[in-house]
Amino acid sequence: MSQYKAPLRDMQFVLFDVLDAEAQFQRMGFDDASRDVLEAVLEEGARFTETVLAPLNEIGDRVGCSHDKATGTVTTPPGFKQAYAQYVDGGWAGLTSPPEFGGQGLPHAAGVPLKEMIDAANLAWGNFPLLSHGATEALIQHGEDWQREVFLKPLVEGRWTGTMCLTEPHCGTDLGLLKTRAVPNDDGSYDITGTKIFITAGDHDFTDNIIHLVLARLPDAPAGSKGISLFVVPKIRVAPDGTVGEANGVRVGSIEHKMGIHGSATCVLNFDGAQGYLVGQANKGLMAMFTMMNTARLAVGLQGLGLSDRALQNALAYSRERLQMRALSGAKFPDKAADPIIVHPDVRRMLLTCKSLVEGGRLMGYHAALLVDIAHHSPDADERKQADALVGFMTPIVKACLTEWGVECTYHALQCYGGHGYIAEHGIEQLARDARITTLYEGTTGIQALDLLGRKVMQLQGAGLQVFLGMIETFCQEHTGNAAVAEFIAPLRDKAGEWQRLTMQVGQRAVANPDEVGAAAYDYLMYSGYVALAYWWARSVAASENSTQPEGFKAGKRETARFYFARILPRTLGHAAAMESGAASLMALDAERFDT
Amino acid sequence: MSQYKAPLRDMQFVLFDVLDAEAQFQRMGFDDASRDVLEAVLEEGARFTETVLAPLNEIGDRVGCSHDKATGTVTTPPGFKQAYAQYVDGGWAGLTSPPEFGGQGLPHAAGVPLKEMIDAANLAWGNFPLLSHGATEALIQHGEDWQREVFLKPLVEGRWTGTMCLTEPHCGTDLGLLKTRAVPNDDGSYDITGTKIFITAGDHDFTDNIIHLVLARLPDAPAGSKGISLFVVPKIRVAPDGTVGEANGVRVGSIEHKMGIHGSATCVLNFDGAQGYLVGQANKGLMAMFTMMNTARLAVGLQGLGLSDRALQNALAYSRERLQMRALSGAKFPDKAADPIIVHPDVRRMLLTCKSLVEGGRLMGYHAALLVDIAHHSPDADERKQADALVGFMTPIVKACLTEWGVECTYHALQCYGGHGYIAEHGIEQLARDARITTLYEGTTGIQALDLLGRKVMQLQGAGLQVFLGMIETFCQEHTGNAAVAEFIAPLRDKAGEWQRLTMQVGQRAVANPDEVGAAAYDYLMYSGYVALAYWWARSVAASENSTQPEGFKAGKRETARFYFARILPRTLGHAAAMESGAASLMALDAERFDT
Known part of the structure; x- marks a missing residue:
C-alpha cells in the first residue's frame, strides 16, 4: 500500500x-x-x-x-x-x-x-x-435569493452535496449539441428530461440529498450553445420554501466501470420529468457553467499535483530502501549487499523530474488560486483586472500541465519500482490509473490548449501573457546582481522573449489559416507551462535564500532548480520547433489515408 | 471492446x-x-x-x-x-x-x-x-544432447511450454544477489531450492508439463554474478531417457494482482528440492540467460508495437465516427450535427504521432529481427559480424523505444476518446494498462539505456553505431538527386553527425566520471531511437515511391514522414540538451534532500 x-x-x-x-x-x-x-x-x-x-x-x-x-x-x-x-x-x-x-x-x-x-x-x-x-x-x-437561502446552507455545511450535469452520450466538449429538455410548469418550476453521463458523485450514500446543477434546453431555445439554460434539480424535491418533499424524477441508470478512481461513483443519470428551477437567465446557462468550470479546472490541476507528490514520496522511500547494483562510480554502501538505487543517475533523473514538477507545480497552482482571491478581493481595481486576466491565462496551463505531469510523475514513480510497480499491492499502479482521468475530465488537454491559445491569447489579445511576462521581467530586474539566482536570470529572460516571439508568430499565421491555432495549441500550452515553471523555480531559489529555512532545504531548492533548467526546460526546444513547423504537416494527410 | x-x-x-x-x-x-x-x-x-x-x-x-x-x-x-x-x-x-x-x-x-x-x-x-x-x-x-532430445520436441511442437526463472524477491536487475541453491545428487541431477517471483506463464492449464529454465547457485559457486548456473527444471519430472514421472518439487505460491495483462499468470514459484539438470557450464548461467534475453527483449519491443497499432486503429475509427465541434477552418460535414473529430488539428497530431511511431517502429523492429537471421546465417563472415554488432546495438533501442512509444501511443489513443477512453467497455484503457508492463519486464528502460550506452557503445567502442551511421550515409549518397526524398536527406545527415558528436562527447566525459554514462543513458537511448526512426522514415518514402503501391499509400508514407521530421524528430533537441548538460545536476543533491 x-x-x-x-x-x-x-x-x-x-x-x-x-x-x-x-x-x-x-x-x-x-x-x-x-x-x-x-x-x-x-x-x-x-x-x-x-x-x-x-x-x-x-x-x-x-x-x-x-x-x-x-x-x-x-x-x-x-x-x-x-x-x-x-x-x-x-x-x-x-x-x-x-x-x-x-x-x-x-x-x-x-x-x-x-x-x-x-x-x-x-x-x-x-x-x-x-x-x-x-x-x-x-x-x-x-441563483435567486430563495435558491441561495434553501440550497446553500446545506451545501456549505456538507449536509448535502452537489453535482455538475453537462455531458450527454453524444456530446461532451460540444455542449451545443445537448438534448436534455426543460418544460416550464405553471408554478415556476420545470420538468427536466434527458440522460446525463459521466456525472461524478452523481449518487452516493453520504447525504440525504444531492443538488444537481443541470444544463438543459427550454422549448423555445435557439439551437446550439446559445440555447442552453442552467437548472437546479435536487435528488429529493425541495420546495421554494425549503420544504423537503419526495424523491424527484432522477434515477441512476448505471455506474461506469473505469480504469481508476473506482471509489468515485461516475453515474449515468436519467432525468424523467424531474422538478427543477432555472438558475440565472434563460439561455445563458453555458456561461454560468463556465464560471464554475474555471475553478473546477484549477481543482483538477491540484489532483494531478497531489497524485504526483504521493507517487514521488513512495518512489523516494522505495529508492532509498531497494538495494540493487553498485554505483558506477564505486560502492556507496560497501557494508550492504548492494547500493540503494537512489545512487544511480537514472533513478535520480526520474526522482528529480518528479520533484521539480511537483514543487514547481505547487507554486504555479497555489499562485493561480491566490489570483482568484486577488481578482475578487483586491482593493485595487487595476490589480483585480490584471489578476483576472492572468488567472484566465493560467487556468488552462495549470489544469493541463499539472495533470499531464501527474501522468508523467506517476509513470516515473512506478518505473522506479521496476516490476514491483506493476503489482497492485504496492499501490503505485493505482496512482497511475487514478491520474489518467485528470487529463480527460473538465476538458481534455487538447481542449485546455485551445482555450489557452484560441481564447486567452488570440481572442483576449494575450492580456494574461503580458501580465506574466511583466512578472518575469520585474523579477529579473529585481534580482540583477543577486548571486543566488544569477545563473537563472539570462535563460529565463531568453525564454520569456522566445515565448513572446512564438506567440506573435502563431498569431500572424492564424490570420491566414485558422487551423494554425489548433495545430500549435498543444505545443504552445506545454511550452508555456515549462517557461512558467522556470520562473517559479527561479523565484523559489530567491525566496528560499531569503528565508529562515535551514541550509539543507535551500540546497534542495537550488539543486532542483539547476536540474530543472538543465534537464526539463530544454523540452521547450522540441515544443517550439513543432509549433514553428506550422499546420501543414498535420493537415495534409487525407483522413482516409491514416490507415496502415 | x-x-x-x-x-x-x-x-x-x-x-x-x-x-x-x-x-x-x-x-x-x-x-x-x-x-x-x-x-x-x-x-x-x-x-x-x-x-x-x-x-x-x-x-x-x-x-x-x-x-x-x-x-x-x-x-x-x-x-x-x-x-x-x-x-x-x-x-x-x-x-x-x-x-x-x-x-x-x-x-x-x-x-x-x-x-x-x-x-x-x-x-x-x-x-x-x-x-x-x-x-x-x-x-x-x-543444452546437452539428451536435454535437446528430451525437451525440445515437445517445446517446439507446443505440447509443453517453457519459462525463464530469474527474479527473486530481493533481486531483479542485480541477479548477482540471487540465492536459489542447486545441490548436486549422485545421479547427475540437482536439487533446486528457492523462491522465484514474476514468473510469466509460470503455471497454467494449457499443457501437461512446463519446462522451467532456472538460475541458481551451486554449493561451491563464487559470490555475485560469476557464480550463477542455469538449470532445466520440469514441472513434472522427466528422466534423461525421456520418461515422464511424478510432480516435481515446484509449486505456485501465488499469482500477482497486476495493473494489466490479467490473462497472463505471473507466478511466485517455490522450488523445494525440485529435480533439475545443469544446462551448459557451471557458473556460466548468466551468460546463457543473456543470450535468451536479447531475443526476449526484441520480442517485448514487438509487444509495445502491437499494442500501439491496436490502439491507433481504434482511436482512428473513433475519431472518424465521433462528431464534436466544427473544424476551425469551417464546417467540413455541414450535413452532420458536427464534424468528426479527425478534422481537428490536435486530434490529427495524436493520430499522426501514433502512425509515425507505429509504422516507423515496425520497420525498426522487423529490421532488427532480420539482423538476427543475418548474424547467424549470412554466407559472408564480415556481414555476420556487422549484423551481430548492429543487432546488439539496436536491441536496447528497439526494446525501450517501442515500449515507451507503446505507453505513449496508448496514451494518445485513449486521449482521442476523451472521457469515454477511461471507461472499461471501450477496451482502450486495457491497452494502456497492458502496455505499462512492457517498459518494466525484460529490463526497464533505464536498464536498456545502460546496456546501450555503457555496454554497446562504451565497452564495444560503438561498433554497432558505426554500422548504422554507415547505413545512413549510404542511403543519403544513393538518394542524392532523388526528388522524392530530397527534403529528408539534409536533416538526416545533420542528425547522424550530431549523433556521432554526442557519442564522442559523452565518451570523453565518462573517462573522467563514470556517472556521466548513467546520467546520459536515457536521453542517449531516446535520442538514438528518434534518429533511427528518421532514417527508417526516409527509407520508407524512398521504398514506397519505388514500389507498386497505390498513390494513396505513397501519400500516406510521404505525409507521415513529413510529420515525423517536422514534429517528432525535434524531440532530439531536448534529449541532446539534457545529455550535454552532464551529470552534475543529477548527482549534486544529497539523497536526504530529495524530500519536499
Missing part, C-alpha cells in the same frame, strides 16, 4: 516565503487568515487526510462503488461514508465559503493546500465534496 | 518493399521462405489472431487467471486453453524453430509479424507461448 505524508514544510514555504500569503490576505480584508490560523488549518488538514482518508485509498480502489439496479442506489466503499461524516463534523466543507451561508470565509487560496492533501490522500473520495464547490459557486453567483 | 485487424499491407510493405526480405532469406539458404509462403503465413496469422485471439482479449482482462491455493493450480481465462490448442494444431508454435526438432525452419524475421499480431490481438495470451521460445533457444545453444 502506498503511504502519504502531507508536505507541510513545502506548503508553508510556498504560501509564506514565496507568495507572502499572510500579507496578501490581510490587505484583501481576510482578517481571520493569519499565519497562525492557516498553519493550524494545514496541520489539522494533514492529520485528517493522513489518518482518515489515505488509509481508505486502497480499499476504495479494490471494492469500488456499487449500484443496485433494483433500488437505483449507489453504495460507496467501506469507510467512505464515515470519513465524509468526519469531514463535515470537522467543518472542512465550508472552509472557504461565505460566512453568511455557514462557511468559514477563508480565502480561496487557503483551501488549496487542503485540496491537494485530499487529492493525494484519496482522489476518488475527494471527488464527492469537490463538486459541491462548483454547485455552491453557481448558486452564489447566479 | 476494442477491435483488431492485422495491418497486412504495411507488414508486406516493410518486409518486401523496404527490407527485400525474400531475396535476403533466399541468399541465406532459407529456400522455403518465398514470398508466397510468407504471405500465406501472414494471411493465416491474421485470420487466427483476429478471429481467435482478439475476441478473448477483453474476457482475459476481466476474468484473469486464478490460483487455487489448495491444489496449487492456475486456471487461465475462459477460451485461452482452447485458443492455445488451435495455435498448436495450426503449427504456429514451431514456425521458426529448426526442422530437426519439429519446427518449420522459417527465418526469425518471418515469425516477427505473427508475433506482432499475437501481441496486438491478445498480449496476455501471447505471453504463454512467448517464453517457450526463450527456453527452446537456451536448450538449443547450451
